[in-house]
Amino acid sequence: MLLSLRARLLLWLLLPLALFVFVTDYMSYVAACQTADLLQDAALLSSARTIIEDVDWENGALTANIPPAALEIFESPYQDHVFYKVVAGHDRLLGGSPDLTLPAGSTRYPVFYNTRLGELPIRAVAYERQLYDSGKAEQVTVIVGKTQASRQAMLKDLWRPQLIRQWLMLALVVVLVPFGLTMELRPLMKLKNDVADREPMELEPIRVHHLPSELRPIVDAINQCIARLKLHTTTQRQFIADAAHQLRTPLTLLNTQVQCATQYDPSDPALTEALTGIRRTSQKMADMTSQLLLLAQAESVSLPRVQARVDLAAVVSSVLEELVVAAQRRQIDLGAELAEGTYVAGSESLLAALVSNLADNAIRYTHEGGSVTVLCRREGSHVLLQVVDNGPGIPAEARAHVFERFYRVASDVEGSGLGLAIVHQIALSHGGTVTMAPGAGRVGLVITVRLPAWRNEERE
Numbered sequence: 001m002l003l004s005l006r007a008r009l010l011l012w013l014l015l016p017l018a019l020f021v022f023v024t025d026y027m028s029y030v031a032a033c034q035t036a037d038l039l040q041d042a043a044l045l046s047s048a049r050t051i052i053e054d055v056d057w058e059n060g061a062l063t064a065n066i067p068p069a070a071l072e073i074f075e076s077p078y079q080d081h082v083f084y085k086v087v088a089g090h091d092r093l094l095g096g097s098p099d100l101t102l103p104a105g106s107t108r109y110p111v112f113y114n115t116r117l118g119e120l121p122i123r124a125v126a127y128e129r130q131l132y133d134s135g136k137a138e139q140v141t142v143i144v145g146k147t148q149a150s151r152q153a154m155l156k157d158l159w160r161p162q163l164i165r166q167w168l169m170l171a172l173v174v175v176l177v178p179f180g181l182t183m184e185l186r187p188l189m190k191l192k193n194d195v196a197d198r199e200p201m202e203l204e205p206i207r208v209h210h211l212p213s214e215l216r217p218i219v220d221a222i223n224q225c226i227a228r229l230k231l232h233t234t235t236q237r238q239f240i241a242d243a244a245h246q247l248r249t250p251l252t253l254l255n256t257q258v259q260c261a262t263q264y265d266p267s268d269p270a271l272t273e274a275l276t277g278i279r280r281t282s283q284k285m286a287d288m289t290s291q292l293l294l295l296a297q298a299e300s301v302s303l304p305r306v307q308a309r310v311d312l313a314a315v316v317s318s319v320l321e322e323l324v325v326a327a328q329r330r331q332i333d334l335g336a337e338l339a340e341g342t343y344v345a346g347s348e349s350l351l352a353a354l355v356s357n358l359a360d361n362a363i364r365y366t367h368e369g370g371s372v373t374v375l376c377r378r379e380g381s382h383v384l385l386q387v388v389d390n391g392p393g394i395p396a397e398a399r400a401h402v403f404e405r406f407y408r409v410a411s412d413v414e415g416s417g418l419g420l421a422i423v424h425q426i427a428l429s430h431g432g433t434v435t436m437a438p439g440a441g442r443v444g445l446v447i448t449v450r451l452p453a454w455r456n457e458e459r460e
Ligand SMILES: Nc1ncnc2c1ncn2[C@@H]1O[C@H](COP(=O)(O)OP(=O)(O)OP(=O)(O)O)[C@@H](O)[C@H]1O
Pocket: 291, 357, 361, 362, 363, 365, 366, 389, 391, 392, 393, 394, 402, 407, 408, 409, 410, 411, 414, 415, 416, 417, 418, 419, 420, 421, 445
């Protein structure tokens, strides 16, 4: 069952408090019983002593004249019944109630005990003394007992005020704590309203004043999330603006080319040339559009959503098969060194786009007759992909920028400047890295992609 925070906090407070109240109430009950017994026993003993004082020898025999003062001590509004019994020797009754029973053991010292007289429960004391008279000695035992009404009343007087105080405190907690919690949770409610009432594109940080210190980290985390969202939105807007700008140039060119073409006579060879130009421009636009789509796809994907097992070496060999014709056209020696067990977690189509962009660059930018090799092997907990060529390489000052969108190093080869940005984004979304360095003897280029290897515990 899901309880509200307020109910949970109240429960955490009430349970130990109720336990504490029960334990202390029990302890104070025991203490009140002890006090009431002590007072009652002291009165019983005092009465027994007064009675025994008045047992005396008369004409050689013991007689008991019970003074009223001996029993007045018990007078109370609770109308307890008081009983006594005076016994000489073992069983010679000198006065009082004959049914009052003696305790089991010796009564040389006062013995307090609970007994019954008929139906009445009784607290009693038995007390004995030796009485002497001209060489004679006789044992006299006095028993004084009383019913429990005044003792119970005293117990109530001693215990009840404490009990009432404790339960009042508990009731006060039940009333005040929810009230206090409601007051204290107000900033949280305000925070909730602030977040809920936001416009979809309102990406300003949340500002809640007088926030309790426990809520600050939550607001900070929400603000960090908003800041990331804002950065992402700005990047997306920039991307759309850049893409529109990049597409406008070939579109304008296409427009001009179509306009020129319409002016040529159908038999004019210049028309064929113009149509070839149109085809080239529209091909360029199609390439750029698919690169843009790929980049948008790579940016929107995140690693936890692309958790299929992919054999990178297999991806490399199928991509290279598609590029063989392009490599042959430029007499490029396209080779591969592929090891086994090169499994990574990711999206097969995106990884194919990564390999394809790198191999395509190497084939296109390397001079005719050059060589391009793609290597794929496992290295520790990573899978390594390397594309090595012996082409012109990338100047050191341009290397920091080639992963930016639309950045191109001046060359005769046409391109949209998106390939390496796509590679970088795909590597990032697969938890990997991309680095580049000049080849052996500072000839050509080596681009290295390092991706986390597929772990056995990851499920397909
Ligand atoms: N293997 C390479 N050898 C030399 N220069 C390279 C190589 N790979 C990339 N470059 C340079 O880096 C720049 C950026 O490459 P990127 O792949 O991002 O864009 P592109 O090839 O121009 O366009 P796209 O790949 O989108 O068609 C290119 O303009 C090119 O000059």
